[in-house]
Amino acid sequence: MDAATGRNHTMRTQAVLRRQILAGELPGGTRLYEVALAERLDVSRTPVREAMARLVEEGLLERGPKGGFAVRAFETADVLDTIELRGVMEGMAARLAAERGADPAALAGAQEVLARLDACFAGDETDFDAYAEANREFHALLARLAGSATLERELERIARLPFGSPSAFLPFRMQAGEFRDILRVGQHEHRMLVEAILRRQGARAEALAREHVRPAQENFRRLFGRGDAPPLSPAMALDPPAAG
């Protein structure tokens, strides 16, 4: 229980387990026993149970039919489909925003984030960290533009799944030069997306949002093998959720 994350035993346990799951230290299918975990983390069973229940809410664990918890298996195909689903849902958000007319304040916020994203390319060096943060903000704003609490909530949920976050691949960097170009294209799509929403072009906005996730899928394939490789385990400890 090293991590100082969280203010009580439950949250610390939750943080430790989340990190270990996302880092691949606990492979998919691993069953987690309350007593063993409680001893290992030096807390009682109660906060362990509580933490595991919350990790089920996050989608990282699942309950066994007769009690007990197990780490969810995230196979390559699952991850690719998660990214696809994010594209579909963000597409719905963009379409709704265009059709219903987006909240002016939220739109202004989106413009501001766009400017900040541009600033990341200003110098010779690309500021990847700033881009990751602003990118996250942009996608969160997109969810809000639709004015649908349900959609916003479900999108947040998807973003916590492994590689479900819009900025999930930014920590990898790849070849900096090529990567910078990829991000430039992405930023162009951001601008087109906001323009489409402003012009009330629902179908265009939806198509753009869907296409926008393709690089993420491609990056994933490049990093972790093509198609239907075995469950992934290597360093997935990235882009931790905002709160527990």
Add this chain to the structure above:
Amino acid sequence: MDAATGRNHTMRTQAVLRRQILAGELPGGTRLYEVALAERLDVSRTPVREAMARLVEEGLLERGPKGGFAVRAFETADVLDTIELRGVMEGMAARLAAERGADPAALAGAQEVLARLDACFAGDETDFDAYAEANREFHALLARLAGSATLERELERIARLPFGSPSAFLPFRMQAGEFRDILRVGQHEHRMLVEAILRRQGARAEALAREHVRPAQENFRRLFGRGDAPPLSPAMALDPPAAG
């Protein structure tokens, strides 16, 4: 704790609370206190906590920022968006099934369910109950046709939200004659959907699945006021989830 549902205190508590939430007896925003509930249901705080945690997973409760649970508010707009979201996700499932080629066994199962749905119209009387059950099966199969565990899981989740189920409106019956006709149209859409998947027509399959949820939205508006009425409370006790 009347209900004999479930085999232990946790599941019974969960069932009781779920029923009361869906029935509108606990309006959105109502805070649920562990001690009060434990006394009312004559169990200890432990199973109450556990049951509430599981209801958060189902999406019926939410956690307060500083602990505690509250009933989620389901406004008219939220419900309409939930139905829309189901359409979008089923659209993705149909498209994937068409693009990737659906599992033959699952397709055969779908054909069998289609036949059973037809049978509900055989006599002069429409068998609404049988239709509701078969309809649920059909939509579950649709989720499986896509061959995506992630999508299947998220669709299941949507189906447990209030009015998120494909058969959510069948218990209402409305005017039997008109309703029969609506169902006939729906059944025609089912057939077209399967045909589109068989012919690998992804875009058509997606469009059909999306359109297929419109009657549900319309029914909801007719039953609970148009547009942006206040939170709904009247009898939403219908279509209980399969398991706890």
Add this chain to the structure above:
DNA sequence: ATCTTCGTAAATGTATTCATTTTGGGAGGA
């Protein structure tokens, strides 16, 4: 040899007690 049965150990379910945090109101002062 294999299948059933039964017992034991392990794991989860529940209750109870104690600890900590949060909340709300009232006393006191500016």
Add this chain to the structure above:
DNA sequence: TCCTCCCAAAATGAATACATTTACGAAGAT
């Protein structure tokens, strides 16, 4: 009057003891 501080009550967090269920293997019968 209003603001602040502080205390008490209430609510959640955590630990522990006990109960029940499940899993697994060994012993015995067929």
